[in-house]
Amino acid sequence: MEYLSIFFDQVYKILFLLVPVLVSVAMVVWLDRRVWAFVQKRQGPNVVGPFGLLQTIADALKYIFKEIIIPSSSNKVIFILAPIVTMTLALIAWAVIPFSATQVLADINVGILYLFAVSSLGVYGIIMGGWASNSKYPFLGAIRSAAQMVSYEVSIGVIIINVLLCVGSLNLNDIVIAQQNLWFVIPLFPMFVIFFISALAETNRPPFDLPEAEAELVAGYQTEYSGMMYAMFWLGEYANILLMCAMGAILFLGGWLSPLEIYPFTLVPGPLWLVLKILLLFLLFALVKAIVPRYRYDQLMKLGWKVFLPLSLIWVVFTASYLFYFNLLPVN
Amino acid sequence: MIAHSIFFYTFSIIAIVSAIMVTASKNTVHSVFFLILDFISISCLFIMIGAEFLGMIMLIVYVGAVAVLFLFVVMMLNVAQQKNQWFSSEESSKHIPVGLIISTLIFVELIIVVGGWKYKPDLFDINNSIAINKVSNTHSLGQVLYTDYIHIFQISGMILLVAMIGAIVLTFRKREGVKTQSYIKQISRERSDGVSVLNVESNKGVKIDD
Numbered sequence: 001m002e003y004l005s006i007f008f009d010q011v012y013k014i015l016f017l018l019v020p021v022l023v024s025v026a027m028v029v030w031l032d033r034r035v036w037a038f039v040q041k042r043q044g045p046n047v048v049g050p051f052g053l054l055q056t057i058a059d060a061l062k063y064i065f066k067e068i069i070i071p072s073s074s075n076k077v078i079f080i081l082a083p084i085v086t087m088t089l090a091l092i093a094w095a096v097i098p099f100s101a102t103q104v105l106a107d108i109n110v111g112i113l114y115l116f117a118v119s120s121l122g123v124y125g126i127i128m129g130g131w132a133s134n135s136k137y138p139f140l141g142a143i144r145s146a147a148q149m150v151s152y153e154v155s156i157g158v159i160i161i162n163v164l165l166c167v168g169s170l171n172l173n174d175i176v177i178a179q180q181n182l183w184f185v186i187p188l189f190p191m192f193v194i195f196f197i198s199a200l201a202e203t204n205r206p207p208f209d210l211p212e213a214e215a216e217l218v219a220g221y222q223t224e225y226s227g228m229m230y231a232m233f234w235l236g237e238y239a240n241i242l243l244m245c246a247m248g249a250i251l252f253l254g255g256w257l258s259p260l261e262i263y264p265f266t267l268v269p270g271p272l273w274l275v276l277k278i279l280l281l282f283l284l285f286a287l288v289k290a291i292v293p294r295y296r297y298d299q300l301m302k303l304g305w306k307v308f309l310p311l312s313l314i315w316v317v318f319t320a321s322y323l324f325y326f327n328l329l330p331v332n
Numbered sequence: 333m334i335a336h337s338i339f340f341y342t343f344s345i346i347a348i349v350s351a352i353m354v355t356a357s358k359n360t361v362h363s364v365f366f367l368i369l370d371f372i373s374i375s376c377l378f379i380m381i382g383a384e385f386l387g388m389i390m391l392i393v394y395v396g397a398v399a400v401l402f403l404f405v406v407m408m409l410n411v412a413q414q415k416n417q418w419f420s421s422e423e424s425s426k427h428i429p430v431g432l433i434i435s436t437l438i439f440v441e442l443i444i445v446v447g448g449w450k451y452k453p454d455l456f457d458i459n460n461s462i463a464i465n466k467v468s469n470t471h472s473l474g475q476v477l478y479t480d481y482i483h484i485f486q487i488s489g490m491i492l493l494v495a496m497i498g499a500i501v502l503t504f505r506k507r508e509g510v511k512t513q514s515y516i517k518q519i520s521r522e523r524s525d526g527v528s529v530l531n532v533e534s535n536k537g538v539k540i541d542d
Contacts, residue, residue, distance in 0.1 A: 109468050113388035120396030131407055150400055
């Protein structure tokens with residue numbers, strides 16, 4: 001009986017987290033298309049619901065009622081597993097995101113490592129989908145994306161080390177509280193820029209959307225998918241983008257902290273600040289999609305390995321020496 | 333405690349079954365996927381004994397990077413066909429004794445380690461263990477790694493670096509006649525480098541490919 005009550009308590013908490021995340025994923029897809037349209041002087045989706053807000057839900061309904069086509073030469077188990085893996089990985093990472101000092105589903109010691117691990121597992125959904133489709137374009141897309149995500153993960157890892165040097169803890173709440181006086185975006189601004197660009201590459205967003213470059217690869221790893229399975233890839237991708245934005249907000253923009261600890265700002269609750277910061281980062285993601293042309297593949301690799309990795313490594317040495325010299329290292 | 337053992341047995345059964353499936357499955361790509369499942373369940377076991385840092389590092393390094401490269405190679409080389417041919421050939425039976433010897437060795441080593449742990453607990457230094465120090469897993473690992481074992485740590489780092497450079501040197505081929513883009517060249521190009529005004533004599537033309 002006791003176990004049951006714990007179980008239902010946890011299920012309730014998980015649903016209370018997941019349902020808002022899924023709804024905000026739907027809203028964010030609409031925001032993305034809308035921003036994209038405004039930059040190009042179009043209207044974007046504005047018909048379904050107020051301001052077209054329900055467009056994504058209409059799209060999702062359409063996908064649900066479409067037939068799921070599984071290619072006869074595909075590897076069926078892995079083909080079906082791939083979108084499930086993408087969606088699951090995009091959602092389980094939200095367990096450790098702190099919405100305020102107490103509002104966090106799992107306040108674990110190694111929260112940032114967990115986030116990093118889950119975001120690095122995201123590549124499997126794409127590889128599995130690409131390989132199981134047993135077709136040229138998805139396979140090429142999968143291979144491209146595997147190489148791309150592994151490359152950019154390295155620099156994201158090194159950037160996380162930069163932040164950890166300043167915090168001295170792997171707990172996400174500790175990382176947020178360490179920014180009480182100064183958000184890390186100010187002292188570590190170059191790292192923030194590199195993190196943002198690496199996050200674009202990690203989530204296969206334009207200008208790094210080579211795994212699904214429509215001019216070369218039809219739709220990359222998603223080519224053979226249809227109906228609900230395509231929708232799961234699509235929603236998982238956006239959930240991943242939101243997750244990267246949340247990670248950026250926690251690492252650099254002070255998570256749930258308000259920008260100034262004075263009267264009108266302290267009225268706003270912590271979760272709202274986090275959501276606002278995530279939205280700000282997402283707006284940047286959407287703007288980049290609208291204004292930057294796609295990179296060539298060799299340029300992408302060159303940027304990852306020859307520019308970002310050395311730069312972030314040098315910055316680790318610089319941060320460590322600075323903290324050591326001025327005796328600022330967080331030792332407890 | 334019941335919940336703990338349920339989780340423990342679930343993860344260990346998944347780990348053992350997937351480890352068997354790595355060798356048993358015919359398709360090589362499936363083998364790699366089972367290997368990944370094995371890694372994940374092992375890292376869950378690590379987390380269950382309180383070694384959360386090791387579990388996460390296991391996920392990041394093995395599942396996030398090493399297994400991706402395995403998959404990459406297996407998919408590119410199409411090993412599945414070769415493997416099937418190799419198994420049906422005469423050659424494969426010659427390797428069975430070698431494999432048996434190696435696996436027996438590993439098994440004996442495991443028995444020695446586990447047996448030593450069981451029957452002579454002071455074989456291992458328990459004073460430094462995590463349970464006594466009462467600090468988090470990551471802290472205690474760092475404390476041991478960067479103080480007592482700093483030389484071993486750095487030597488292993490150097491070995492990895494040498495291996496990495498060696499791999500690059502061995503596989504690097506300088507190919508002739510490849511057109512590459514040089515940003516410095518492109519940016520430092522001036523009008524005078526690219527454009528020249530010529531006085532062309534009539535009926536003669538100019539040669540532009542000098």
